[in-house]
Every structure is written in C-alpha cells, then in structure tokens.
Amino acid sequence: MNETSPSLPLQRPLFVTERTDNWWLGPTATGLGLLFFVAYLTWAAFQGVHFYVGPEDAPYYLSPLYSPWIQADWWPFSPAFLILWAPGGFRFTCYYYRKAYYRAFSLSPPGCAVGGRAHNYKGERVLFLFQNLHRFFLYLAVLFVFVLAYDAWLAFQFPDGWGIGAGSIVLTLNAVFLGAFTFGCNSLRHLVGGNVDCFSCVAFGRPRFKIWRIVTRFNEHHMEWAWISLFWVCFTDLYVRLVSMGIVGDLRIL
C-alpha cells in the first residue's frame, strides 16, 4: 500500500478529486461567460444613449435593455436601470442560472465528486430563501415577452412605411429566444400543471396536462435557451447601438 486514507466517508479538500477528465472546463467557461455578459450589460445600461434608431418619439429599433422606454424626468440615471432589475432578477433566481453560479462562483460544488468549499453550508435554507420568489419575476418576464414582441413588430414599421431591415430580424429573433427561455421556466411549468396531483380530477385537466407537456419541452432545453437568449439580448443591444452611432448601416432587405 502506497497511501493511507482517512476513514470513509471521506471529505476531500477543495478541488481534490480522482477524476481524470477536464471537469473544471465547464464551470470555468460558465463563469467566464456569465462575467462577460454581465459586464457588457452593465456597461450598456450605464450608457443611456444610442439605444434606439429612428425618430425619438417613434423609434423603429429599440434596444431590449431600454424597453419599454420609460421617459421619466425625475430619474437622473440611465432609463435602463428602471427596466433591468426585472429581467435581471428573473435570471438571477432562475433554476438554471442558480446551478451555474453555485457551481462556478460558490464552488458548492465546483464539479461532481470534486471537493467543495469547506464552509457552514446552508443551501437555499437561510440566506438564499429569496430564491423561492422566482415566480414573481416570472410574472414580470411574461409581460416582457409581450413588450419585446411588440418592439419586434415596430421594427418592421419604418418612417417610410413597412419594410424589413436586418435589425427587424435581429429584434424578432430576440423576442423569439426570450420567449423560448421564459416558456421553459420551472415556475411556469409548476403553474400550468406541475402543481396538479390528479389531472383527471380537476377542471380542464386534459388541456392543463397538454400545456404542461409543451412547457416541459422548452424546459428540457432551458439551459440552451438561457445562453442563446442572453447572447442575443446583448447582440441586439450592440446592433441597435452600432446602427444608432452610425458605425454600421442597417441593411434594408425590403
């Protein structure tokens, strides 16, 4: 025997594991990805300018970070901050993002069967109890899907009439991706049918079961939609910003 081991169950120190695969790659990429997008969103939210294209009273492209555009004289900061707390809170309390940052930043655990951070772990019992309020952010997020769908519709109404620009497509995809993310939410899945014990015993049991199944479809790819929609929101803002600054010209297709 070339090694002695303390008694089982064996608690391993932080990052110690017998795993031979690149287990650290996933959480590292996740952590860097989250930092990158949060940094961009913060920067873009602070700008307070170049977030729309078109006349100020009727812009045809509006950045999703600033939508719905609240023109409040009493608000001294960028109007993005009147908006972003809601989608920000939605994502922060989302079950997928929770997994992502608990692994990447809290290191509890950094990987499966990899030693975690030694601390008095309470999980979501004490400090993180607020995660239970995720459903309230969902209610707001559903409204935002409609707001952004309306923005996408406006993105086809140019000052010279109806048309399609590259931006119209960018904004439309943004609404679609955010919809796919929102409609796969675990709290929505609970609300539409997950809370039912016996579908055949309740009113509208069969349609509820069917809706539950549809939400489940989206839910199975919730992680993918989380990343796609996050990327696309940033890209949409960037696109509107660059067109508004005159750095890129919007391609008019029709």
Next chain:
Amino acid sequence: MTDVTFRVFRGAGTQGGFEEYTVQLSEGMVVLDAVLDIQASQAGDLAVRWNCKAGKCGSCSAEVNGKPRLMCMTRMNTLPLDQPVTIEPMRSFPLIKDLVTDVKRNFEINKRVRPFKPKPRQADGTHRMMQYDIDRIQEFHKCIECFLCQDVCHVMRDHQKPDFIGPRFLIRLAALVMHPLDTENRLTELKDAFGIGYCNITKCCTEVCPENIKITDNAIIPLKERVAGNFYDPLAWLWRKARGKRPDTRPGTE
C-alpha cells in the same frame, strides 16, 4: 490484447490505500469484469459487491476514475487506457472492506418516509386513475437504488447534513406527492425534517443516475415549487386565506 493498469482501493474500516494490478483487456469488457478478473487471479480477498451484471440490481456502485458509476455498466473502451484506471468505493458511506461500503444509512432514511396512503376505494371497489395522471411519476419508479446519487450529492458528501434525505428519497417523495391517490400531506416535513432547501439544484445526482432519471428537473424542482407555493408565496397565502384553506393540505384531507 492490451494490458491495462488498475489502481484499486484496498482497505477496511478507516485504513486503506491504492494497489496496482494489471489486467489483460478482452472484447466487450466492463470494469466489473476486470475487478472480478483481479479477484480470481491476483487478489482472492478483494471484496466487491455485485449481483446482476446488467445494471439492474444497483449493487456494484463504485467510483471509476473519480466518477460515481455502476461498474457493470462502464465499458472499458469508454475509458482512457493509457493511464491507470482508478477504482474506489463510494466515498460518502462508511467503508466495510475494499470496494464495499455500508449503505445502511439510506435504509434508515427510507423508514422516515411515510408509506403510500391511498384514498378510499370507489363504490365498485376499485381505484381509478388515468394514464396521464401517472405519466410524470412512472419515471421515478425506474430507480434501482444504487445510491450513486446519494454518494455524489455534495450536501451529503462534502457537508454531511444528517437531516437532508438526499436525491433518491426526494424522488420517492415526488412519486408520492404527485400520486393521484395518495392522501398524506408531506410538504411540511419536506421543508423542515427532510431539508429540501439544502439542495441547491446543481444536478450532480442527475448526472450520475444510471437510469437517467431527471432527478433535479422532474422531482426536486417541482417539489421545491410546491414548497414555495405553500410556504413562501404571499399571493398563494392570500388566496388560501380567502378560501379558508391551510397550507400543505391535499384536497379531501382538510
């Protein structure tokens, strides 16, 4: 045929370490074959538990290259063979000898879960339920009680929380809570005595489950949502007050 080096944990009680063995690979070999080969030809006193060699009895759980797996379902050709293959007992349970651990703790937890208590039979002496009432819970009945999920869960592995019942028993609870005929109210103990709040939905249990049960998404998160609705949701609280209902009461048990 290639020779492969194995680092196998040998020891009993609180003492132990790795020993190296070389095994000649043969076509279609799984890790359990190699271990039985070592036992037959090189280490007659090597303790290993197995029964079915078909991934159905849940006895041969161990950690292969640091990952909790069934030895009989881990094919050698899925492992990197240019480095030694590490085989350890499950690290979260007390060691009996070599690869055999004492999983008694799980049976004790199981006793804390109150058994299924069905509604009274209908007038014609039968219980009726529709297929779509039980679609959700059939998945949970695939569990083979290998306890790999209990082994990998960091709440038990790193933090040794005695009140947390662990993923295997959260799916058992989910199968009861979502059962169309069960009449027990189980959410209060789920929140308090069983400690569902310790789970931070980081999904290692789902990653290791050999039956591919979506433990986190289909059992734990729906249970967390039910707990949230019953204990942490002010709107649901008002709605219950208005109808004179109490939290955690199944229809027909008030």
